[in-house]
Amino acid sequence: MLKLTARLLLPVLCVLAVMAHAQTAPEPLIAYAARIAGDDARTRVVIDFDRKPEFSLHYTAQPNRLIIDLGETAFGFSEDDLKAIGLFSEIRYGRMGEGASRIVLTARRPTRAVLAEVQPNEPGKGFRLVLDCEVISEPALQALVAEQKWVGAEKVAGGKTDRIATTPEPAADNKFLIAIDAGHGGIDAGAKGTLTKIEEKAVTLDFATTLAARLNKEKGIKAFLTRDKDEFISLSERVVIARQRGAQLFISLHADTLRQKDIRGATIYTISDKASDALAAGLAERENLSDGIAGVEIADEPTEVTDILLDLTRRETQAFSIRMAETVLDSFDGQIGLINNPLRHAGFRVLQAPDVPSVLLELGFLSNPKDELLLTDPEWREKVSDLLAEAIGKYMESAGVARGG
Structure with missing residues (x-):
């Protein structure tokens, strides 16, 4: 009888504990x-x-x-x-x-x-x-x-994201893990639309949420977000989150602005020491300023690594990143507007994981009114998410990844 009473009381005590915590948590x-x-x-x-x-x-x-x-x-x-x-x-x-x-x-x-x-x-x-x-x-x-x-490197007390783990997480039921990175956030608003004045951080989070939900319907795939709310996370922390959770693919989402208002369409980037063109170089420079915008000191990049095994890992990762980018473009072709030469590369800090294939997807440009309307359209987000799910499936097949889970 005593055990039964305790069993009945436990849920009540848990609810009371949650309520007490909510009451003691300081209001913003x-x-x-x-x-x-x-x-x-x-x-x-x-x-x-x-x-x-x-x-x-x-x-x-x-x-x-x-x-x-x-x-x-x-x-x-x-x-x-x-x-x-x-x-x-x-x-x-x-x-x-x-x-x-x-x-x-x-x-x-x-x-x-x-x-x-x-x-x-x-x-x-x-x-x-x-x-x-x-x-x-x-x-x-x-x-x-x-x-x-x-x-600046010390950051704000309590300002660290709770997504940084102390130890790597175990793989989720042998599923293919994908990190979906909504660009910008918190104090770093990113670009701003010309029509609706919507901020890039809101566009990327809306799309990331839609994409993750779509991918989690696929057999053998588990997608997670590097941020799931309006908060600042440094570029290096985004990479750490992906690696610690065991991500096998990293997709960073953006919607920038350009001075040339007539340029529109999606672009996909991979990392490279040398930018493919001036547009890619300029975009990487702006995106890499995210930490500085938030008042966070940017640590010096590590000196050149000479470990041959790590160098081979980087080369293999880069090859898989390019394969992923090409697969996305094949899926988008004829379905989603693309800029000229849509596969480009530059030195994006957020793509620097040496062992996680990583791509940065510019969904479109908030500086173009037509792109802005699409970027804020839920139906368009669903369509692009479907195409990305299709592309990821083909990438997994080409990379020899079995659909476990």
């Missing part, structure tokens, strides 16, 4: 208003919060940036309310991972905050973060950066 801060004023010598930034925020301020040089780290924050003000003027050429803000958000102010000239403090608003209106900034000399900024204890 709400940044409900913002304003900015100033000139090229002095600029003030004010952000209103629903309650008192805890923050820290850091600096980087070349590019000159002021970085404000906060607890998890919902930014509810209009983008136009914090449009870069005066000392600042660009202002970005967003989530950096679980429990953390960040504001990155890129300055046109060496700049420091002479005032950075939280002040109370009138009763019932919360608090405001006030940042008064002024221009300083280059040596003064260098000294400021050298003196601070924080460095």
Whole structure:
């Protein structure tokens, strides 16, 4: 009787525990208003919060940036309310991972905050973060950066994604594992549509979710997302997530913009030390800036590896990556619009796993109105996902992968 009672009580206790956790979990801060004023010598930034925020301020040089780290924050003000003027050429803000958000102010000239403090608003209106900034000399900024204890590589406390495992995960029932990487996220919004103003990070996440769901209907395939919400994940972390979960294929999804508004259609890229053309080089350069946009220091690339076994692995991986790219293009041909010479290559940091075949798929360009309409169309996402599932099946056959599971 005692065992039966315990068995009946266990689900109730579990529900109560979940409810207790939900009640104790802190609610995100709400940044409900913002304003900015100033000139090229002095600029003030004010952000209103629903309650008192805890923050820290850091600096980087070349590019000159002021970085404000906060607890998890919902930014509810209009983008136009914090449009870069005066000392600042660009202002970005967003989530950096679980429990953390960040504001990155890129300055046109060496700049420091002479005032950075939280002040109370009138009763019932919360608090405001006030940042008064002024221009300083280059040596003064260098000294400021050298003196601070924080460095960008340390990131935000709590801002690491929980998808980074401490030990590699076991294979899932012998299924073919595919990592679907939704480009950008959180503070790194990516490109923006010309018609709907939709951000690239939303387009890629919508498509990644659709694609993963479609692939998980296929026998012998298991797809997972490197990010499943609007959060920032560094380029190197995306690669680590894929490798630690045992991915056998990595697909990174993007929808960039170009100055030439008439260019439209899909493109697929593989990694290479030398870009295939100027368009590929420019795109790789922009995509590789994602970490810098979020205020994360980019670590130096490792020196050339001389291990012959690793070199052979890289070559084999590159051959499989090209095979995958060619299979996708065969599947898209006549079904999905492609740019001229749709198979290209460049030095994308997100494609650098030495042992995981990896491709970057530009679904289209948000700078082209026709592409933008397709990229935001659920039916088009379903169609492209079907074609990608077909291409992956053919790739598996050509690579001699059995459909287990």
